[in-house]
Amino acid sequence: MTEGNFVDYVKVHVSSGNGGKGSAHLRREKYVPKGGPDGGDGGRGGHVIIRGNDSLWTLLHYKFQRHFKAGHGEHGSKSRSTGADGEDVYLEVPLGTVVRETETGEVVVEITENGQEKVVLEGGLGGRGNWHFKSATNQTPRYAQPGIPGSEKELTLELKVLADVGLVGFPNAGKSTLLSVLTSAKPKIADYPFTTLKPNLGIVQYRDFKSFVMADIPGIIEGAAEGKGLGHYFLRHIERNALLLFVIPADSSDVCGEYEILLNELRKYNPELLDKQRMVAISKSDMLDEELLEEMRGEVKEGFKDIPYIFISSVSQYGLQQLKDKLWSLLNE
Incomplete structure (x- = not known):
């Protein structure tokens, strides 16, 4: 899935159908000259319905079609025949989609x-036919109700990626490289910040044909929770991951300090994110010689007392199997 094809935010305009008119028909047959009112009810207008579809991964199909209109209800007719209901419109969305009213943000x-369904806009009710209005004093009412018109509104569809493991880190920490090595995903990789502007998903193959989904989330910078560097746009994708894997490069001046900054941004954005399972992967460990590695192990042991951590290198494949083992074990606790 290329970066341009990952659409995770769209606005659509939806309209429900009008209800059909009730009929004011009076029964007239050869041998029933005064049969009385027999006008049927109008059909209801079509609803607009959102439906979850686990075959979809993105909102790409709404990139070029933004207007959706349900069908109108048919009018009632003689012999108390009710008009057909208008055709409902279904908007299929991937799992993890949040639907808001654009105007209010609700x-x-x-x-x-x-398969989860939700009627987001109801069609107008059909009008009642004249046979509903007959009485002892008004035996041939020549009127019926008009249908209620449909309504329209603008909706915002916002996808929060659903994955087992979400990669969290600063730009250029090696998240995309790690994803490309562990999965068949082909994220864009380059040596400049914010190479990744959209989440990338990949399936990590584990032992005995087991697997789990990993998401590479664009890099976070300090101040992201206040919206810096498209912060809110990136941080919402972290909300739906079961486990957060913090990726911090070994050449960082302060590994534990970087972790605290990242943790603080998550705390400011949504304190509930800190309830998720966490693990730290210190990437680019092939850049360290044995002496530096041992020295850093001592520092990290002090800084990550309660959090599992591991030294890895995506280039030399160092520690990757142990990483998969640990992730699988944490996901299945």
């Missing part, structure tokens, strides 16, 4: 299960 629904 959350309408969060789609987390395959």
